[in-house]
Structure formats: structure tokens, C-alpha cells
Amino acid sequence: MEYRKIGKWGLKVSCLGLGTYLTIGLRCDEQQSYSLVKTAYDAGVNYFDTANAYAQGQAEIFLGKILKDFPRSSLVILTKVWAPMGSGANDRGLSAKHIREQCHASLKRLQMDYLDIYLCHRADPETPLEETILTMEDLARQGKILYWGISEWPIPFILQAQFLAEKLGARQMAVSQPRYNLLYRYPEKELFPVTRQLGLGHVTFSPLAHGMLTGKYLPGQTPAADTRAADPETNAVIMKMYWTEENKQKAQELKKIAKELGATAAQLAIAWCLRREEVSSVILGARTVEQLKDNLRAVEIKIPEPILKKLDNIFPPPAAPNIV
Numbered sequence: 001m002e003y004r005k006i007g008k009w010g011l012k013v014s015c016l017g018l019g020t021y022l023t024i025g026l027r028c029d030e031q032q033s034y035s036l037v038k039t040a041y042d043a044g045v046n047y048f049d050t051a052n053a054y055a056q057g058q059a060e061i062f063l064g065k066i067l068k069d070f071p072r073s074s075l076v077i078l079t080k081v082w083a084p085m086g087s088g089a090n091d092r093g094l095s096a097k098h099i100r101e102q103c104h105a106s107l108k109r110l111q112m113d114y115l116d117i118y119l120c121h122r123a124d125p126e127t128p129l130e131e132t133i134l135t136m137e138d139l140a141r142q143g144k145i146l147y148w149g150i151s152e153w154p155i156p157f158i159l160q161a162q163f164l165a166e167k168l169g170a171r172q173m174a175v176s177q178p179r180y181n182l183l184y185r186y187p188e189k190e191l192f193p194v195t196r197q198l199g200l201g202h203v204t205f206s207p208l209a210h211g212m213l214t215g216k217y218l219p220g221q222t223p224a225a226d227t228r229a230a231d232p233e234t235n236a237v238i239m240k241m242y243w244t245e246e247n248k249q250k251a252q253e254l255k256k257i258a259k260e261l262g263a264t265a266a267q268l269a270i271a272w273c274l275r276r277e278e279v280s281s282v283i284l285g286a287r288t289v290e291q292l293k294d295n296l297r298a299v300e301i302k303i304p305e306p307i308l309k310k311l312d313n314i315f316p317p318p319a320a321p322n323i324v
């Protein structure tokens with residue numbers, strides 16, 4: 001396993017992390033969840049990614065139970081706040097009240113006394129940035145969190161938050177968690193260049209476009225049972241963002257190219273994310289140990305330049321802005 005710094009900060013994460021969305025605490029029972037975590041840990045994964053809202057707290061509960069006997073210093077735990085956790089007016093968002101309450105609730109569910117990284121799951125335009133920044137600063141001073149960060153915030157929010165944190169004498173955000181894969185290359189356009197200047201590190205999600213980039217969804221066919229795309233409880237995002245005949249065809253091309261390298265499509269898609277120095281870690285979303293073992297081998301793959309060019313042709317980068 002390779003370990004990379006989070007941007008300019010001192011924390012080092014395994015370049016492959018293990019995620020818990022729609023898997024641990026939802027589609028995986030306790031035994032399967034334990035096997036996933038143990039397989040990842042034994043392969044050198046130190047970074048485990050979760051959120052308060054994943055399976056309404058169950059992902060954190062499962063992860064906490066599994067990790068309680070692992071040495072805490074060998075783990076980097078990231079959880080998130082923002083998504084609704086109840087129907088009350090204050091049960092969501094990034095207010096001081098909700099962040100503080102959910103931080104304590106997450107620590108309880110995880111059976112831990114601090115979080116390595118606490119992430120704002122999305123932006124909350126109803127709460128002033130100062131309020132969120134100062135709450136993160138307070139939690140850090142109380143020893144409840146070490147670093148904080150954001151996921152999928154618009155660039156102007158990121159810039160303003162860094163400026164305000166400096167002005168307030170509060171710690172700046174250290175981590176960004178964007179969606180990044182061959183079918184979704186937008187972070188290359190603005191997010192990566194801007195945040196490089198700010199020293200933020202990226203832990204990227206959905207490297208396989210919810211499974212589309214494994215090539216297992218065949219053109220002209222409906223999804224096989226037991227896949228994320230087949231289950232109405234889990235398929236909202238894949239159906240909305242990736243489910244087209246063109247993408248299924250592209251994934252078949254990816255499979256052929258991967259074969260030239262002696263790799264699987266999943267390994268090539270993950271290794272492709274890792275090629276960027278802005279990426280500190282790619283979060284894996286495996287549901288089975290077999291998938292996880294497949295995906296972990298991505299770390300061994302170095303992609304030659306001609307293959308990168310072929311991939312650019314099939315999965316073009318976002319167009320540059322048209323400045324005249």
C-alpha cells in the first residue's frame with residue numbers, strides 16, 4: 001500500500017480507502033462487513049470513510065463495532081454531517097447546533113473519542129460560513145476532531161471559507177471529497193487547480209461510477225440481480241448519472257484496454273484516478289470481499305502514456321473555458 005499526505009497537511013492516508021455507503025450496515029450484514037474491513041486493513045488500508053446518514057447511522061454503528069479492537073492510532077476515520085437525521089427543523093445542515101450534536105452522536109456510534117476528519121457532506125447556504133468554521137474550530141480545540149473538510153462545495157464557497165478561517169484565526173479546511181471517475185472528470189477543470197494553491201487534499205468517491213466502470217452492465221441488457229443498479233433502494237444515483245447505452249459501451253472499451261495491461265476494468269478505472277497527485281486517496285465501494293480484492297490491486301498498476309491517451313479519447317476531459 002502507498003500512503004499519501006492530505007494536501008499540505010501532516011496526515012497520511014492509504015491511497016485506497018474503504019467506504020461504507022450502501023454497503024456496510026445496509027447491503028452487508030455484520031459478518032460480511034467485518035470481512036470487508038479486515039481484508040482492507042490487512043492490505044494496508046488505514047482510511048475508513050463513513051457518514052452519519054449512511055443507513056441512518058447503521059454504517060457508523062457497524063464500523064465502530066468492527067474497529068473497536070483495532071489500534072486507534074493505525075486508523076484514519078472520516079465521517080460527515082449535513083444530511084437529514086430526523087424530521088425536526090434543526091436535524092440537518094451545518095448550524096452550530098446540528099454539527100455539535102451530530103459530532104457527539106457519531107463518536108458514540110463509532111465508539112471513538114475523536115474523529116480524524118470531520119466533513120461537511122454538502123454546503124448549507126442557510127448557515128453563515130463563519131458559524132460552521134467556528135464550530136469546527138471549537139470541536140478541534142475540544143479534541144473531538146483533528147481536521148475538517150468539505151464534499152462537493154461550489155468553488156466560491158471553498159475560497160470564501162478559507163479566507164474567513166484565516167481572518168477568524170480558525171483552522172482552515174484540509175480535505176475535499178469530490179466525485180471523480182472516468183465518466184465524471186469535472187474536478188480536473190477547476191477544483192484540482194484551485195485547491196492545489198490552498199493545500200487541500202482530495203479523497204475521491206465513486207471511482208467506478210457506482211459499478212458502471214467495471215463493465216458488468218452490458219449494452220442492451222437490464223442489470224443482473226444482486227447489483228446496485230438492480231435494487232430500487234440503491235440505484236437512484238447510477239440510474240440518474242450513468243445509466244446510458246453509450247456509457248455501457250464505453251465500459252466495454254475500458255475492459256478491452258484493461259486486458260492489454262493484464263488488469264480488470266475496475267483496477268484500471270481506480271488506477272486512473274490515482275494518477276493525479278491531487279488525489280490523496282480513492283475511496284473504494286466494494287460490496288463483497290471478491291470485489292474488494294479486485295479493486296485493491298489497482299495500486300500495482302502504472303498506466304503507460306499511450307493507454308492514457310486512448311482513455312482520453314473514449315472518456316474526454318471536460319472542455320476548457322472558451323475565453324476570447
Ligand SMILES: NC(=O)c1ccc[n+]([C@@H]2O[C@H](COP(=O)([O-])OP(=O)(O)OC[C@H]3O[C@@H](n4cnc5c(N)ncnc54)[C@H](OP(=O)(O)O)[C@@H]3O)[C@@H](O)[C@H]2O)c1
Nearest residue numbers: 019020021151205206207208209210211227228283285291
Ligand atoms: N461525499 C459523498 O457525497 C459521497 C458520495 C458517494 C460515496 N461516497 C464515499 O465513497 C465510497 C465509494 O463510493 P461508491 O460506492 O459510489 O464507489 P464505486 O466504486 O463507484 O461503486 C461501488 C459499487 O460498485 C460495485 N463494485 C465495486 N467493485 C466492483 C468490482 N470489482 N466488480 C464488480 N462490481 C463492483 C459494487 O456494487 P454492486 O456489487 O452492489 O453492484 C459497489 O458497491 C462510498 O462507500 C462512500 O464512503 C461519498
